[in-house]
Amino acid sequence: MDLLDLRTFLLGVLLLLVLRWLLGRPKNLPPGPWGFPLLGSIPAIVWGMFRGSEPHHQFHRYAAKYGPIFCFKILNKTVVVLNDYTLVKEAFQHPQLSDRPKNILTDVLKVDAVVVSNGEPWVEMRRFCLTVLRSFGVGKTSFEEKIGTEAEELMKEMAAFGGKPFNPKSFIGNAVANVICCVIFGKRYEYNDEEFKYLLDLLTQNAQLSGGGGLIGFLPGLRFLPLSPFPALLANFTEIFGFIGKFIDAHRKNFDADDLKDLTDVYLKEIQQNLARDKDGMLPDRKHVKNSKYRHLSERNIVGTIVGLFGAGSETTATTLQWALLYMMVYPDIQKRVQAEIDDVVGRNRMPRMADIPELHFTRAVTWEVQRLANIVPLGVPHSAASDIYLQGYLIPKDTLVLPNMWTIFQDPKHWPEPEQFKPERFLNGGGEAVKANELIPFSTGRRSCIGEHLAKMEIFLFFAFFMHQFTFKKPEDSPPLTLKGRGGLTHAPLPYELCAVPRG
Template sequence: MSLLNNMLWYLDLRTVLLCVVVLLVLRWFLGRPKNLPPGPWGFPLIGSVPAIIREVRRGVEPHDLFMRYAAKFGPVFRLQILNKTVVVLNDYTSVKEAFQHPQLNDRPKLLFTKLFRSEGVGMASGEKWIELRRFCLTVLRSFGVGKTSFEEKIGTEAEELMKEMSAFNGKPFDPKPLLSNAVSNVICSVIFGKRYEYADGEFKNLLSMLGENVKLFGSGGAMLFFPALRYLPFMSTDKLESNMEAIRLFLTRIIDNHRAIFDLDNLDDFIDAYLMELKAGAKHVHLTEHSFTGTVGNLFGAGTETTGTTLQWALLYMAVYPEIQQRVQAEIDAVVGRNRLPRMADKPELNFTRAVIWEVQRMTIIAPLGVAHAAASDTQFHGFVIPKGALLVPNLWAVAHDPKVWSDPNKFQPERFLNDKGEAVQAEELIPFSVGRRSCIGEHLAKMELFIFFSFFLHQFTFKKPDDSPPLTLKGRGGFTNSPRVFNICAAKRD
């Protein structure tokens, strides 16, 4: 009798499970809105996850796979990732229109918020995001960020970095840690009120963890936007979580130190400005303790990783294309001379130099899939329905390599940004900082940093491949950002 009862119980359990699966599958097929964008077929419940994982394991980057889908389904297509509808935007027009739409500017729930225990300006939505972003921009401007007056602070850091490069006496070195430290020091001076020496072991370790996290978030930052992926058996997140906790504790300690010596009459940096708002009370409803660490973390991470990585690519391209490097140096010498360093005032005359920077940005697109938006409500877009909660992913790589916009898009050709008079003209389709209401909050700072650091470097050094090293590769390394593979370079001092 006991055996019979066990068999009946087992059969009942199987029946219940079968019914649950059937109901979920029916909900999958019947519960979706009509008139969604077209897209590839996906499995019930897990959608396109197996197909994407298969291609990534073959070495195909998500942005390249999405370009392949776009060729078949059009520039606006849909994927199903687990229980989420994902709309991928693959040309300039669709990205620009979507990201200027007021109902398509929310953020999805991101893993960063959960691990950091704080929702910063980059992760917030709605009124909270509007208030936090406005506050951040106001404070950054008050400390000179983006203004010509900030040039001296960047230039001073660039000179410190060049001293470090000179110390190698033309011998090979890995530029990544030095560039990361230098660029990070610029944003640290604004948000922390201090810079860190290049030999500071704790800070070097922090920057290393930040760079490691970019890889651990997975190709295209998949785990960042789909936190549930971290529960898959082949996804290892222990290191990611420990790194995030270490970074959070570092920032929390800095905030607490500021809190302990806070002086209302002596506001030195962004943290002081935020503390003042907290003490002011209800003036800003959404400037809370819960948003504090996350917002500082957003500014720190964004101000460190992307610009530092772009400068790595710039040095690598100069070593691979020495004739382009020589043209940049010749232009800088003709405009600036050899007796002083370049200045922002020289920028209008350094046409080829600017064209090279833009072409490096176009070729490498540091965040190939940008940062996803989410639909705040069901929204009509390009004749389709974007359902509430759907993710919108901008394929910025596709925008920057669209053959309809860029002739021979895979060729490094700075001249594409020069007009018939040799003047630098930036194409509106070049959007490495994204576009619309949620474009990169540090765009103006990053542009100034790129120009000052790059022009200083080329004025003072010639960058070469080490004699005994294998050929340098321009193939990137997958992750949330597109970074170069580890390489060494030689910086030969110019006369």
């Protein structure tokens, strides 16, 4: 084939690809931006990020142009973005929009987990996790003692700086992780444990590498693009699985079916029963296997499920608390109001308790406003359409990725007047009582809402109340100006900062 024939051939292939791109779009799809053949909207998103605009910012602009529901292509995958609270609520209650797409865990690492599974296995794993977490007190008032104990340890670490500047990130991350660790592994880790600090750092790295909505992990085709963070993401996951695998193996060595100390023990017992049932119906001690509600619990999903619980139970809550302290430094008058309310309700002779919540109206309003404005997971976690369905007259084809644009929902002026302003008063009624708006859904909504929602709410309230009770947080004199600009990724985290935790009298 001579050079002219080769050029003609390549031009013809390109033309066919363009025609397929233009004519292959199903009818009744939501509106959306034009994309390039094969690549779709990747160039626009990458160019926006190069100019300092995160995907949730770009989608916010798309929502203003195309409306509350729009779609675009990434490679050969259709992505639908929902930008309205009522739309997200309707969609995520639909059983055909409750799946997760294939991701790095299932597609590459060949493991399963409650966060990425579908169908009956997901129903079982979710029910199991919720049941066991409740059995160990999570979400109940009795569990606050464990949170309070960890909060007091964190206060000691902060007090040890004597009012001098430090970065609170690692201390908060360790404290929050210890709370979920006591349920999953039955132990806590010291703040100077280098191995544990490294594990938390890997989780933070992956939250950044995953990108908005975690799309890198849910669109495996992106791994082949130049400069893709996928290799680093995969390497980190491999190390994280190695760490968690060692913790589980240690439980295996000391396993006692009659003394289940934590969620890992309970999980191992279910696996043991399922393996025995598949063989001769007898356990190692030759006792008959009892009926189990959780037939799908196995070696394939124990590590992934525990990694998911551990990651979700630490990264987002710790990030929320980092934002809370940053906002208190930026708005010292609001910090003083919170401290005054806590002093009035709690006093100076004891620490805050869950029983104080009904009277700490402004304190609760501040935590809600932090969650709204900081917007910890701005694009949520992707759902996948299990079949073709219609949503408000638009076709959502099977296997479409569906993203909730929390950034636009939490910035909607219909629900939040002056949405860019930090105004905790928006959550107070005329009588000064705290009233949480339905539109505030930091833990998502519907069938796949966050498993750890109750735990996270307790932690955010108690840690924040302890902070305000014990310290006044100030900007170090010689540090750079404070900024509320965040760093993109699966989680929207504050840029690194230092603070002075000045003990209160």
